[in-house]
Amino acid sequence: MATLTPTLTLVSTDATNDELNFSVTDSLTVVAPYTGVAKASVSTTGANNIIQPATDGQTYYVYVKHTGVDASGSTVTTTLNIELTGDVIIGKLAAGEFMWMPVGGHSLGVQLQASSGTIVAEYAYFTKG
Amino acid sequence: MATTTATLTLSSDMLSSPINISASTNLAKATITEGLELIEMGRGTITEADGSKTAEFGLPTALGADKAAKLFFVNNSTNPEHYIDIDLHDTNIGRLYAGDWMFIPFGMNDTASEFVIEAEPSGATCPYEFALFQEPQTLVTHS
Numbered sequence: 001m002a003t004l005t006p007t008l009t010l011v012s013t014d015a016t017n018d019e020l021n022f023s024v025t026d027s028l029t030v031v032a033p034y035t036g037v038a039k040a041s042v043s044t045t046g047a048n049n050i051i052q053p054a055t056d057g058q059t060y061y062v063y064v065k066h067t068g069v070d071a072s073g074s075t076v077t078t079t080l081n082i083e084l085t086g087d088v089i090i091g092k093l094a095a096g097e098f099m100w101m102p103v104g105g106h107s108l109g110v111q112l113q114a115s116s117g118t119i120v121a122e123y124a125y126f127t128k129g
Numbered sequence: 130m131a132t133t134t135a136t137l138t139l140s141s142d143m144l145s146s147p148i149n150i151s152a153s154t155n156l157a158k159a160t161i162t163e164g165l166e167l168i169e170m171g172r173g174t175i176t177e178a179d180g181s182k183t184a185e186f187g188l189p190t191a192l193g194a195d196k197a198a199k200l201f202f203v204n205n206s207t208n209p210e211h212y213i214d215i216d217l218h219d220t221n222i223g224r225l226y227a228g229d230w231m232f233i234p235f236g237m238n239d240t241a242s243e244f245v246i247e248a249e250p251s252g253a254t255c256p257y258e259f260a261l262f263q264e265p266q267t268l269v270t271h272s
Contacts, residue, residue: 006139097157
């Protein structure tokens with residue numbers, strides 16, 4: 001077993017009159033299998049871009065980032081769908097954005113789908129211990 | 130224009146060499162060029178006896194499919210056996226165990242993106258907190 005420490009910080013000096021400065025962390029026990037940081041050139045067919053295998057009762061912690069470039073390295077502004085296998089959309093990431101969430105309690109995986117062309121995504125998943 | 134910066138770091142000792150991942154982004158409207166301006170925060174408690182509930186912020190709105198929002202949600206339970214099931218409408222996404230949190234893009238533009246929570250297992254009580262960053266909504270005429 002190992003420990004994974006995710007930390008999220010949200011900061012703004014001008015969203016409100018009172019400064020927003022918020023930080024939360026967690027200490028997660030994780031086990032194999034996991035994928036560290038990997039890159040994928042994501043196409044418009046989600047089923048071809050499965051980044052996390054189907055769960056079998058376990059919980060995965062999933063990280064995804066839209067790098068803002070396509071397979072050729074050119075800047076893109078198209079959105080990246082985060083989906084459960086079967087084309088169920090969880091949400092859409094714009095260029096440069098990221099997400100962190102638990103996935104589990106069912107028998108579905110996670111796939112990515114570009115809204116058009118290709119998008120290079122960074123991703124990682126870890127299995128809850 | 131508001132600028133809110135979200136930064137995520139992941140560190141782990143699972144390998145002989147430490148893992149360190151860091152990502153940072155400004156929370157932007159769908160147009161990307163402007164920041165999200167509307168921030169809604171809150172807290173609540175859900176029990177297993179409550180059954181499946183739509184979260185305070187989870188009702189579909191008139192934001193529209195071409196709008197953006199980001200959602201932070203944490204299960205503040207201290208009982209490691211108590212978790213919150215997260216659903217988008219009828220689709221189960223995952224479980225937040227005690228102290229676990231998530232940060233996701235949130236569509237909130239139709240019924241299919243309704244944010245639904247449920248405390249488990251039997252007898253569970255889960256305090257939670259949330260922060261929703263979204264685009265301004267259209268004001269409505271008074272009744």
